Amino acid sequence: MYKPLRSLKSGHWFKLICGASFQHLPAVRNLTLAYTLAGADCIDVAADSAVIAAAQEALQVADNLMVNHRGLNDHGLPWLMVSLNDGQDPHFRKAEFNSVECPVDCPRPCEKICPAQAIVFDRDAEFSGVVQERCYGCGRCLPICPQQLIYTRSYVSTPGVIAPLVISTGVDAVEIHTQVGRLAEFERLWKAIVPWVDQLKLVAISCPDGDGMIDYLWSLYNLIAPLNCALIWQTDGRPMSGDIGDGTTLATVKLSQKVLAAGLPGYVQLAGGTNSYTVTKLRSTGLLKHQGQASSLSTISGIAYGSYARVLLSPILDQLEKIEMKPSLMSVRLEENPELLWQAVALADSLVSQIKLLPED
Ligand code: SF4
Ligand code: SF4
The missing domain is CATH 3.20.20.70 (Aldolase class I)
Structure with missing residues (x-):
């Protein structure tokens, strides 16, 4: 069995x-x-x-x-x-907002409350807003924005894509x-x-x-x-x-x-x-x-x-990400850092x- x-x-x-x-x-x-x-x-x-x-x-x-x-x-x-x-289902949505509309003196409660570190403000203006891959739709950022700038986009599974997905993977x-x-x-x-x-x-x-x-x-x-x-x-x-x-x-x-x-x-x-x-x-x-x-x-x-x-593992994964960001270690994987791997396990x-x-x- x-x-x-x-x-x-x-x-x-x-x-x-x-x-x-x-x-x-x-x-x-x-x-x-x-x-x-x-x-x-x-x-x-x-x-x-x-x-x-x-x-x-x-x-x-x-x-x-x-x-x-x-x-x-x-x-x-x-x-x-x-x-x-x-x-429609809250599990299948993503938050969005246009950071250009944010007042410069906003203390950014959205950034602090996000459990997935999906909301970022980049000083070099490369990207500010919701990192879509990280957002899992929990909705905690929505009511906390004093300007009500944050909204969500929902999506629904398309039956036609399911069968090939299940078969091929x-x-x-x-x-x-x-x-x-x-x-x-x-x-x-x-x-x-x-x-x-x-x-x-x-x-x-x-x-x-x-x-x-x-x-x-x-x-x-x-x-x-x-x-x-x-x-x-x-x-x-x-x-x-x-x-x-x-x-x-x-x-x-x-x-x-x-x-x-x-x-x-x-x-x-x-x-x-x-x-x-x-x-x-x-x-x-x-x-x-x-x-x-x-x-x-x-x-x-x-x-x-x-x-x-x-969230339980996020301290470990955050450390790994910081290592990954060093130019000489672009592709560190968890298993390549045994100390962090066994801490995570x-x-x-x-x-x-x-x-x-x-x-x-
Ligand atoms: S919906 Fe949740 S995960 Fe997505 S950006 Fe807002 S707080 Fe973060
Ligand atoms: S809380 Fe609202 S206004 Fe403030 S930074 Fe976040 S999205 Fe912008």
């Missing part, structure tokens, strides 16, 4: 969310490498061929390291997932972001995936809470069943907020209880606001598999971490091990 599938079944599944619209290739590559070596089961990236290639390169490096590095556990490789959307899994009331849009997207679904090991459906959510999820299930691969219901509690504070995890824990109670076929996995407090909260709520429940229907299968996982492990080290049932 695939190791990621084993993790799902035993309730120890860990997914890294690089970001459905995060296209900063060095960061995607290095996050993938560190979290793979720490034992992640799935790496979720933007449906963009350059991003997929960067993640696949990191998986190859991790595979070589696991084979050749004595003392390193061979966790096996995680599944590679791409995220798609059937309509060999991804293992697809995640569809949807919202209550979008059955027709979901169906359109699903029809484009169906011809290739046999090549997938996993389909995930991510949906935030809303009136009629459970009925909506059942309609989706009836549309996609029967499915020959694993199915995950991702409970997207408070999207892209896990790095803000402990309490952001409460919404996804509550939502996971609601989805578990519905008894939908498939696995339930948390996301949206997950952080280092999530496992503690799940334990106190009795939602972890080893806690003696009679039925696995009442327990979650795993957790996905996005902004919290990225240790940090990643501090998060991955929270769900991995639960006793087996």
